[in-house]
Amino acid sequence: MNFWKRLTVPAVLLLAVLASPAAAERPLLTIGVLKFGTATWELDTIRANRLDEEGGFALKLVELASNQATQVALQAKAVDMIVTDYLWVARQRAAGEALSFLPHSSAVGTLMVPASSPIKDVADLRGRRLGVAGTPLDKSWLLLKAYARERHGLDLEAESRPAFAAPPLLNQKVASGELDAVLNFWPYAARLEAQGMRAVIGVDELMRGLGAKVAVPAVGFTFREEWAKANPTLLAGFATASEKAKRILATSDAAWERLRPIMQAEDGATWTRLRDRYRAGIPAHWGDAERAEGAALYALLAKLGGRELVGDAPTLPEGTFWPSVRY
Missing domain, CATH: 3.40.190.10 (Periplasmic binding protein-like II)
Known part of the structure; x- marks a missing residue:
């Protein structure tokens, strides 16, 4: 508990829920995020387009200093959701902590060299x-x-x-x-x-070179299964809002202009690259093919990284991907 207090005081900033007379009447969804994390672009889009109101919930973001801090916050039940990769979700699930995952992004890293290399x-x-x-x-x-x-x-x-x-x-x-x-x-x-x-x-x-057929959203919104079962309408409202925000970001340049102040882009060229690379990682589909590919990728990574990476789960534990969300 003392460790958690150290993480939250004073570094954590609570972002206010958008002021609305109806906000107090809607169930509150609290999401732990990194202050300058790219997931906040989607969440900010949800609020700017009042998709949380439309989905019947009020959204609050809790800014945390590191990925580890977000994970601790979720485990301590200080937030309802965080953004993390599904390997961590699977490992925790295999260890007896029932967490589940909704897709956020399939954007991944790149091997970069100087232009003249x-x-x-x-x-x-x-x-x-x-x-x-x-x-x-x-x-x-x-x-x-x-x-x-x-x-x-x-x-x-x-x-x-x-x-x-x-x-x-x-x-x-x-x-x-x-x-x-x-x-x-x-x-x-x-x-x-x-x-x-x-x-x-x-x-x-x-x-793809190692056999993948479809893109896998490796990073997603993660929550406790017990919370999801106790709040099915809230979770469904968020899932719908998240999907709508993704579609806005995939198609609207104006939405990206509005996000420019929080993107921490050093110049116009950086802003454009961040926008385009983020868009390339927006999942177009989330269904059986993507879930199967996620399980196959997990098995490959388990083979490559061994127990140190995945713990006691050489195959993807059932329930890692929340079963009721598809698009």
Whole structure:
């Protein structure tokens, strides 16, 4: 409990529910988010278009400092939902904590190099200084290693020089020439594109190269199953609002102009790249094919990352994907 207090005071900011006479009459949905996280773009769109009112709920966002903090908040029942990847959801579910997931985004990372780099393909990473966002268990790194081995007979751990670091630092290092290439999360890759750097291969392409047939929304809105069963109408209203907001962001340039102040884009080129890469990750469908592909990707990652990545769940636990939402 003391750890939770440290996380929330004073770093956490409560964002007020949009003022409305009817707000007090609607059930409240509290979502824990990162202050500058890209998921807030969808949630802000829900509120700006009054999709929460239309869905019969009031939306409140709780800003937290890190992904770990959002996970702690959900586990402590301080929020109803957070945004995280379904690997964590599956691992928690396998450990006895019944969490479930609604899709948010299939946007993934990209392998980036300077425009003048001789690196044209994954095979060209042999002997190169390669920056990787996150840790050696990051799913993008696991997939890149598998792809390099299967397609090019290349052992990246042994035959390149990987270095693991935070995304902003990796962007600085590749810009200064201290790294030859970086495998970075999509918002940071978009910033490098805006600076004139070149994409070698996206993680979505790695997945297709390893057998994936449809895009998998790896990141989604996560909640406790007991909460969902106690609030089915609230959850259904949010799922509908979320889908409508996705469609707005996929088609409306005006919606993105309105979001410009909260996107933290350094310039117009960065804003455009962030918008376009976000749009590319909006799930067009969520049904049996996507669920099956998610289970197949999970099994592959479990094989690549082992127990350290997925715990005691080598296959996707039933209920990881909330069963009643499809579009």
